[in-house]
Amino acid sequence: MSSLQGKVIVLTGGAGGIGEATARMAREQGASVVITDLEAAPVEALADSLGDRAIGLAVDVSKREDNRRMVAAAVEQFGRLDAVFLNAGIEGEVGPFDSRSDQAWEKVFAVNVDGVRFGVEEALPALRNSGGGSIVITSSVAGLRGAAGLSPYVSSKHAVMGMMRCLAAELGPEGIRVNTLNPGPVDNRMMRSIEDQSSPGHGEEVHKAFSARIPLGRYVTNDECAAMAVFLFSDASGGCNGNSYLVDGGYCAH
Template sequence: MSGQAGAGNLEGKVIVLTGAAGGIGEATARSLHAQGASLLLTDREIEGVQQLADSLGERAAAMAVDVSSWDDNLAMISAAEKEFGAVHGIFLNAGIEGKVGPFESAGDEVWEKVFAVNVHGVRYGIQAALPALRRAGGGTILITCSVAGVRGSAGLSPYVTSKHAVMGLMRTAAAELGIEGIRVNSVNPGPVDNRMMRSIEDQVQPGHGEEVKEGFVSRIPLGRYVTNDEVAATATFLLSDAASGITGANYMVDAGMTAH
């Protein structure tokens, strides 16, 4: 894959991934594994991550995890240490888009569901991982955010608000944890050619998703969505020692969407 960190750059590292069955999660898992990392792959349902782990072979294990559950986050970190002996990094990638619609149409249930996964799931993941990262002598935390974390987007108020919250969480954690040798960063994709964008497109204008996509693309300087592999390449870099001097940063992988 073009743009990956150097071969073997993650040799001996143990990394936990949430949302690993999704497009970005799977692409990043394959990239990290190719660089020598051992992986605990998690998602809400076991089937997808088990298939992924089986396809990778050695140095890959799978586990069903609900990131909105504190107990599941604790069990996830414990399982990684038991399986591989340590945790050196965690990629908090799980997220949901929620329902698309006007601000006033989103009730408490919608907001609470989005925040449970996108904000509290990240908070729980960091808090659960910290003791293991400290035992390992430091490490790295990477969060999948979004262009929605740095700008507004009509019709996506719960999602956009959750991603702004995650940006604040990332920067605060980076400021606090740097002294311990723990780096915290975010990768912020623009529209990605995967399931989540199909869902958003179809919700914006049911039955006319392709037209909605054309409207999005018309506002992107590179004239296209980014790919799962392009996001994965940046995530791999940020989780590797090649990014040892980087913390508190948000890396835009958005084909230039936020350039104007």
């Protein structure tokens, strides 16, 4: 029997690299999945490719009612909820601290922080009805250290680290575990955006500079991050609560 057999999982940011990889891996291990992202078409297509135990929904995580709707869809379609992967996130604008507009800060926090808060709040009744479960929040190595030019993003990822620790302490007695997935530089669209914004026209050089700081000598992959998320959904991680799980190739070992 697969490690996720019979479990029902909701994922946000399902059209992105880590989200798509996690949806595929979770489905392969027997889970039923509700895959969400801002636009319906990509997640509907992904769900169609995964078979009849997957559905795709358009969800704006910055809106409480959308979070409520995605949880309701899981319960209505599959009868329960066992895990939530609060993975949706945006990198925002890259640039000096004092050049970031109020709008730039608010946009990042609406998705990366409020989106997590709403997701947890709306999922809790269903998780409690299931007798417990797992909440996994995508943070970042940026939730553990600073980075010049990325103040809104880094601050948002530190915020969800604090939220995770509070939730783990509060919800642990109910059998609801809360942890963060903390990727290092990942070989996907978000890092391309950060590279290109950091040095317009020289993104490849930025990529090489980042890679040189990673002991493995390369960015991690979407599948490597997904494997950690899937482990944290599973009963095999039953003792894991209130912790950050790095998939960073050794980036933070320095």
